[in-house]
Amino acid sequence: MPAFQTVLGELNHEFGRDRIARFAKERAEQFSAGKPLDLTFLVDAKTPLYRAWKSYLELAPISFRETLRCIIHHALTTSPPTQITFAWAPGYDYELTLWQAPDTKMTKGGITVLLKSRYPDDKHPIQEV
Numbered sequence: 001m002p003a004f005q006t007v008l009g010e011l012n013h014e015f016g017r018d019r020i021a022r023f024a025k026e027r028a029e030q031f032s033a034g035k036p037l038d039l040t041f042l043v044d045a046k047t048p049l050y051r052a053w054k055s056y057l058e059l060a061p062i063s064f065r066e067t068l069r070c071i072i073h074h075a076l077t078t079s080p081p082t083q084i085t086f087a088w089a090p091g092y093d094y095e096l097t098l099w100q101a102p103d104t105k106m107t108k109g110g111i112t113v114l115l116k117s118r119y120p121d122d123k124h125p126i127q128e129v
Helices: 002-014 020-031 048-059 062-077
Strands: 084-090 095-101 110-117
Touching: 002 020, 002 048, 002 084, 020 062, 062 084, 062 095, 062 110
Parallel strands: 084 110
Antiparallel strands: 095 110
């Protein structure tokens, strides 16, 4: 959904080369173990996009949210922080695909996270109505 791409674009901006050190310093604790995944700060709370994003995060299975929280925490607490690229694609169920390119002598590596899920208005066949 384009809205999710918009939000993930904001997250990608925070994890970019120019901002990640500041983001890690200011936000790493927010993603510590035992804390709920909260990415709503990326979107203005007075917008429809905020409501869609908040709902998406709340409906996602806990294993999905916890895995995403853990990946973010890990990346923000490495020294130096590890960049992450986030993307969303439509899917039947919630899916998270992760890969990491290690650092080399010539280049810094990074993590890529592909999130897949149904469109927000597309109810899952077994979801209670």
